Amino acid sequence: MKELNYKQWMVEGAQYQKAGCSYNKDKFTPVIAYNVLSMSLESYCMAIMDKHNYLPENHTFYDLVDGLERVISLDIELKGRILELAQYQEICSVAAFKIASPDDMVISEFREVISIVAALAEKECAA
Numbered sequence: 001m002k003e004l005n006y007k008q009w010m011v012e013g014a015q016y017q018k019a020g021c022s023y024n025k026d027k028f029t030p031v032i033a034y035n036v037l038s039m040s041l042e043s044y045c046m047a048i049m050d051k052h053n054y055l056p057e058n059h060t061f062y063d064l065v066d067g068l069e070r071v072i073s074l075d076i077e078l079k080g081r082i083l084e085l086a087q088y089q090e091i092c093s094v095a096a097f098k099i100a101s102p103d104d105m106v107i108s109e110f111r112e113v114i115s116i117v118a119a120l121a122e123k124e125c126a127a
Contacts, residue, residue: 006050006125013043017118021111034088034102037110041082044114044121048072051125061086072124081113 020037028036038061045064049056049071056067065082068074088102102110 006047009043009047009050010121010125013040013047013118013121016040016043017114020114030102030104030107033107034110037107037114040114041110041117044117047121048124072120078113078116078120081109082117085110085113 016036017040020033020040041061042059042064045056045068049067052071054067054071056063061082065074065079069079085106088100088106
């Protein structure tokens with residue numbers, strides 16, 4: 001089993017971001033694009049937390065946001081945008097398993113959020 005560190009998380013975040021941002025209706029459904037972008041979000045968040053020697057309680061969007069807030073100053077608007085995206089799928093939650101169908105507008109919003117989180121991760125992991 002490979003050992004992950006913040007550098008590897010960054011690589012994986014970028015790979016998932018590239019795949020999720022190349023989404024078109026011929027290749028992926030919005031649900032698949034959402035899941036790929038979720039993996040990018042998770043990877044970038046894990047890179048930041050790993051750089052600060054912290055692990056989240058779980059891997060829900062709520063846990064990732066909570067973990068980020070423990071190690072960096074997270075912009076309140078970005079936090080809200082991430083948590084708004086959480087309403088579509090909660091597949092890592094031990095309390096409530098939920099899947100809803102995101103549409104193209106949600107995927108567009110998610111792409112924008114990922115670009116912000118990617119830039120944040122680049123900044124935090126370069127330090």
